[in-house]
Amino acid sequence: MGRLLQDTSDEFATDKALRVYPTNQQVNDHNSAVLNLYRNNGARIYKIKAQDQLVHATRNADNVDIATIIPADINKTGGLPAELQIFVGAKVMLRSNIDVSKGLVNGAIG
Numbered sequence: 497m498g499r500l501l502q503d504t505s506d507e508f509a510t511d512k513a514l515r516v517y518p519t520n521q522q523v524n525d526h527n528s529a530v531l532n533l534y535r536n537n538g539a540r541i542y543k544i545k546a547q548d549q550l551v552h553a554t555r556n557a558d559n560v561d562i563a564t565i566i567p568a569d570i571n572k573t574g575g576l577p578a579e580l581q582i583f584v585g586a587k588v589m590l591r592s593n594i595d596v597s598k599g600l601v602n603g604a605i606g
Contacts (some may be wrong), residue, residue: 514589514605520570531581539583546578 511530515524535541548566575591595599
């Protein structure tokens with residue numbers, strides 16, 4: 497063997513490596529683990545709540561509770577949750593095209 501394997505555990509630490517999971521539950525579990533890791537290390541965790549609005553609504557829509565219109569299923573909201581917990585320096589990947597002209601596209605990381 498001409499190659500020596502080095503310890504790469506730091507490169508694949510819970511908070512560093514890009515992870516792709518087959519289920520939303522596995523994604524949620526990983527995200528919770530990362531949030532807890534940073535919370536335990538003193539990071540401030542922010543909760544950002546979605547502010548949904550109707551675009552091009554009709555007059556009758558003014559009388560409708562928007563909460564009854566917006567789906568609770570994250571798969572029906574472009575992958576955008578009703579509430580996002582995040583910390584400064586966290587990486588976020590979009591799951592669908594939100595605004596292509598602004599670069600908010602599926603797979604974009606920032």
